[in-house]
Amino acid sequence: MIQWQAIKPKPDVHIRKAALEKFLRRMPDRLDIRLKLAEQHLYLGETEAAFDLLEASLPETQNDPDWLAVFGKTLRALGRNELAQEYLLRAWKRGVTEAGLDLAKLLGGRDQCDDAISICYSLLDRDSTNFAAAQMLCRNLIASGQWEKLEQWTSACLQNGQWNAVLPSALAYTARGDEHNGLIRELVEVDQYPVCIQNFTGSATHDKLCETLLNHKARSNFPTIYAGKGSGQRIDRISDIGIDPVTEIFERIKIEVGNFGQLLADNVAPPAVSNIPENATIESWGNICVDDGHEDWHCHPAGWLSGVYYLDVPELSDKPDLAGQIEFGPLMLDTDNTLDTWPKKRIRPEADMLLLFPSYFGHRTYPTGSNYPRISIAFDIVPNSNG
Structure with a gap:
């Protein structure tokens, strides 16, 4: 029997946003608050507000790795892809993991699949359960026709017991022969689920x-x-x-x-x-x-x-x-x-x-x-x- 555990209470998005706005008015030089508020704007689709907030940062903060990552993500949301790539790459090279995923998404969309694939492999080396990186890896391998590498990745996941929620779908794309098809049928059970x-x-x-x-x-x-x-x-x-x-x-x-x-x-x-x-x-x-x-x-x-x-x-x-x-x-x-x-x-x-x-x-x-x-x-x- 499952033992049910409560989730720690967390204020809703509107309360969090209002609190961050209040804190920033009191402490306008706090970059961490500015970044959290910008991310809240992005979450709600208020991209222009996020851009204005980040652009107003002091010049000396614009080499901060976290600022680079959030600003690059904002530029990507605005469709300013070339500039977004520059900022996200700088953040990624400075060790911001989250910037790598946004950069991989951007590169894949700009037909730079091999660069996106390289970043995804790096992210998965750090965390084999990173679903978003696995999904981007599979998409870019398929888009560039690298089916053998996709099969190698799925096989390695199975052999190493590295479960990832994208794995069943990736297996379905690469299935070859009765053995693979049988495995997929076990995983999907379309007659039993939902x-x-x-x-x-x-x-x-x-x-x-x-x-x-x-x-x-x-x-x-x-x-x-x-x-x-x-x-x-x-x-x-x-x-x-x-x-x-x-x-x-x-x-x-x-x-x-x-x-x-x-x-x-x-x-x-x-x-x-x-x-x-x-x-x-x-x-x-x-x-x-x-x-x-x-x-x-x-x-x-x-x-x-x-x-x-x-x-x-x-x-x-x-x-x-x-x-x-x-x-x-x-x-x-x-x-x-x-x-x-x-x-x-x-x-x-x-x-x-x-x-x-x-x-x-x-x-x-x-x-x-x-x-x-x-x-x-x-x-x-x-x-x-x-x-």
């Missing part, structure tokens, strides 16, 4: 809770670092902000996660899923999507098991078949992720539906095209080895 539970709480509508979430002060536009795009809002750490009905929903979710664990214990499952954590926390967030709001292909690398509970969905009978659906499959490591080795699976969400799936499953959502909000609560079950 687990779909309808009428989860026994009530199709939760009008009061929907109204609470639609008007909650913790709402923010989709942060730039996540997969959400278009017209939508996010509520971070939704299980920890004191909404009683949400707390009750998560108590039910814990029961279903326990049932899922029992299902695994009774059946043969791949190690990536069957290694049920003894101690875990729940990372959660709310999504409110309308019209063109959707999520691009992504997975949840920190989790063991992930899920989404649909609180309310619009009526879409007059919309195209794909409208509002959630689709599962491999990550988008190439221009197309249609693979025989990992067949895609689509589900049309319904109100009061819960979906559970391995966290390494790639997935995306389609826009509803409706002004009526699709309200969902998403979560990751994150193993805690320090329990």
